[in-house]
Amino acid sequence: MTRLLTGTALAALFAAGGALAQETLTIGAVGPKTGPLAGGAAVTYWPNVQLWANDVNEAGGLQVGDTSYMVEIVEYDDQTNPAQTIAAVQRLATQDEADFILPPYSTGLNLAAAPIYDRYGYPQVTSTANTGNVEDLSAQFPNLYITLGAASGMVGGLIDVMTELREAGEIGNTVAMVNVADAFGIELAEEARPLFEEAGFEIVYDSSYPLGTQDLSPVMQGAADANPDSFVAFSYPPDTFALTEQAIIENLDVGVFYTAVATAFPSYQERFGESANGVMGIGGVNADDPEFQDYAARHEEVTGQAPDSWASAMVYSTFQIYQQAIEGAGTIDREAVAEYIANNSFDTVIGPIEWDENNNNPAYWTVGQWQDGVFRGIASTGREGEVDPIVKSGWE
Amino acid sequence: MTARDRRGVTIGVLLFALAALLPLASDSYFLSIGVTIAMYTALATSWALFSGPTHYISLATAAFFGIGTYTTGIGIEYMPYWLTLPIAAVIGAVLAALVGVATLRLSGVYFVIFTLGLAELVRQIITWGQNVSGAKGLYVLTSITEEHIYWQLTGLSALVFLAGFLIWRSRLGFAVRILGDDEEVARHSGIHTARVKVLLFMIPGAVAAVTGAILAPRYVYIEPAIAFTPMLSFQVVIMALLGGTGRLWGPVVGVIPFTFLWEAISGTFPNQTTLLLGLSFLVIVYLLPRGFVGLIEEARGRVSRRGAFA
Structure with missing residues (x-):
């Protein structure tokens, strides 16, 4: 041995x-x-x-x-x-x-x-x-x-993208905004309120929901009733999915649909397929x-x-x-x-x-968007490879 | 003070003096285990002061702990660190009194459920407060080191032992013992049982809050998910039960081996930690229903019986 x-x-x-x-x-x-x-x-x-x-x-x-x-x-x-x-x-x-x-x-x-x-x-x-x-x-x-x-950069990027779309005449200036009542969601929403106002957007619906909320249909119905041009959710993984689901059910008609954390997950695309096209989310990459x-x-x-x-x-x-x-x-x-x-x-x-x-x-990277099955960075604080945003058109 | 008391106090003082020397003698790895042991000694011993005699299982430790953490997290902006500790103690004690008044008249099981919900309730209130005010996570940036934290926790544990020792010998302690044996009898003897229980419950409330306050500088960043972990409440209960609640020194006999067991499991089986901890719980409950105290006293009894026959 x-x-x-x-x-x-x-x-x-x-x-x-x-x-x-x-x-x-x-x-x-x-x-x-x-x-x-x-x-x-x-x-x-x-x-x-x-x-x-x-x-x-x-x-x-x-x-x-x-x-x-x-x-x-x-x-x-x-x-x-x-x-x-x-x-x-x-x-x-x-x-x-x-x-x-x-x-x-x-x-x-x-x-x-x-x-x-x-x-x-x-x-x-x-x-x-x-x-x-x-x-x-x-x-x-x-x-x-x-x-x-x-957070300030993340929100700033989103508002720049929306301002650009508004100036091109693609969307109007009303926004429905919701956030998950937890650390990062609160921080993002807090940054967003004054910045939206500064950029000339009107927040027509502003609401929050507790972390772990199962049924988000009241939140989405409230947002839909306000008839906004854009929908922005500072959300976490489970609610990112649930809010998108509700938006499809309500057939929410907006030019910008944004959810935060987990929008960039591959499982988002797998779950929503074609419907994900045009959805914006936090983060991004040069795809x-x-x-x-x-x-x-x-x-x-x-x-x-x-x-x-x-x-x-x-x-x-x-x-x-x-x-x-x-x-x-x-x-x-x-x-x-x-x-x-x-x-x-x-x-x-x-x-x-x-x-x-x-x-x-x-x-x-601050904002990305699902475009034809790929999540692409559309705004950053100095990264290369930003692509132009597209307007969300329907959920089919 | 009887001769036996004097011996107990002497041993206690010596052991605490010895414990206080740890930072001088060990490397920082054992110091960090020492912090864990000192923390759970304070929590489990104070928990057993109330839950031992009354048999009410409190799962509120995490709630008080979190409140203490937030007291330091918020307070450190406006006052010296040292001042946040007594404030945390007062807030913890007052909250415990309120909870006690509301629930301790009820029978045991309602109390357990309520205390379990309390941590979640307080956490939701703080989250709501943050959402309304737009406040973010709190930073506790200090020059407090691991040694300082260890000494504070050891000092706190010594205070808990002292309190337990004094209460046991006071009228309150006498009332508590009767109450623990039979609440009906206690009430008929003229003991205001609800008041006794509330007074006693304020001790773990205050101690857990101060523990949280002491540990806030160690965490650096405070947010609800970090300050209120329900696991903490369960760990305190299991450690106290492992040691045994019948004696003042019982919980610490559970805290020390459990901390080393936990450390060994998380170090050796990083992927199965939770599973193995669950199994250890089962073993404790089945094999050691009265904890180490029961085991030790049984062994002692056997020895003295054998002595008597000889």
Whole structure:
């Protein structure tokens, strides 16, 4: 037995010694596998962790000087509970001695973990945190990066698109607006009210519904009775689907139909087919960019599911930043890698990412639209590949 | 104070002094486990002060905890952090009193259901408030470190033990023991049972609120989904029952092994955590109906019986 083991070890040694030295890099990943955010993480977060590890290892690992590092992922379920996120990041840093830790999922869980990343000097390049408070945060946590954008930009993009359509004479100036009464929905609606007014739109219906509302037909009937030219819903995944369903039932006749989170999910198109054509949603991608198309194809091949057309690519792009920074810095020393991230821009599946003075990515997609079965970005704060919006015409 | 009391107090003081030294002696991984243990010790011990003798199962811990978190989250804008702790305690105690007055006259099962709903009720009220005012999530950016949080929680646990010790020896404690044995008898002896229960219920209310307030700086970002997790209420109950509620030191005997079990399960089986926790609950309920306290006292009884026969 001993001899057999020695033989195997020797063989392995020869195989490895033949070319470059090969080592393993331990990479931590913490996100919800259970709890309220598990559904979202299963679409946008975990498949990308799998895909990224696969991509890196398939390419022969990360090239750091003369050494190539294969990555090994250690993942933990935080149960959508910040106390568990803190515990898991702590465990990764001290027990598993992870070389790097990928960012957690969602705003709250990222910020809860930020002090731990900060204490151990792990760069935290977030992909799913959304905050209007970047200045204070970057002062407190110099290693924290935000890429997803802010509510003000998301709403601003939508209103610009609508203003453009109105000036082209395609839609009128009345808007029905609803929002889910939960964190992000509230924030978006709060940003939207004064901006709509400023842009000369008239809000003829303004209502909210609690998170988890099953029957949204009263909301949609109320909106339909106001006879608006546009319908805007700052919604979450379940209500995005339910509101669209009700709009089809009511045959809501509007030129702009907008729902927020989950509109960019592939399952939206699958569920509504032709009816989805012309629906606008939050986020977006440059669907014609070969980088993105290649990414989407690999995503489908490796994980067995298609990426969504907003946050999926954002998540993957932050993983690419880690990858490029480790290779670019030419070391696995965290301090050097953190410094490399701070001082460089990165070429990712969503295009180039550069930082402003608050370690924030100022260029992000704000509005996308289903056009002939593809969700395309129609507005951004400085991304390439925006296409022209189309007017929603019927639900058949 | 009897000799036995004195011995108990001495041991307690020594153990707390020892616990307070943890941040000096360990790395931050064990410190973060220490924070969890200190937090659940405060929560479970105060929970058992009320639920042990009265047999009312309270699932309101998450509600009080969330209120405390929000007290610090909102308060830190306007006042020094230290001031938010007593305010959280008062708010928690007052809310507990209101809930107690409304429900403790009812029999046990109504109380359980009401307390379960309370966390959701408070959470919905806060969400509604945010929706009306347009307020966003709250940021609690402080320079408070994990060590500070640990010491505060350990201090809070010591206070809970002290309160439990004093109550047990007071007229209130006497009334509670009678009430626990037979409410009818207690009432006929002239004990104002509803008032006793309300007074006692204010303790876990205040303690859970202060715990939430202490932990707010650790979470950095406060929103309803984070502050009000129903799981917290169930964990406190299961830990207290695992330890046993018959003794003041009972819950902590459950908290420590349970925290390590939880840590081991989430570290080793990240994909089956919830499943394995459910199985551990079943094992606890079936094999340890009286908790570790029952097990320890049984063993002790056996030893002394054997001693008597010899």
